[in-house]
Amino acid sequence: MTSADPAVPQRARILDPAAIERKLALNTYNVDASRAHIRIIDHDVCLHCVRQQCINCCPANCYVPNNDGRVIFSYEGCVECGTCRIVCHEFRNIEWTYPRGGFGITYRYG
């Protein structure tokens, strides 16, 4: 997606998204339905974040732009890389922990 409006943030374009999907599909997850290990602290803060790097940087596509300018987050497919914790350095609007023991991702690739 491209835009001539400099106020509209440009999104990174992944050349072969299917390749990432194929690798992620090999992993298994034991989702802790009673506790999200990551959450956006205040969704209104995202309205002030021009870059919203969490959307560009999350390899599992857990962050999705909402039409109202906020960010939708789902933790179920998280690969626990910690990237979102780092890229949200301007507003520190992500509360990040690992899943509880026995929950989360089991890597099966590589």
Ligand code: SF4
């Ligand atoms: Fe995405 Fe990594 Fe953050 Fe999980 S830890 S939500 S995979 S950027």
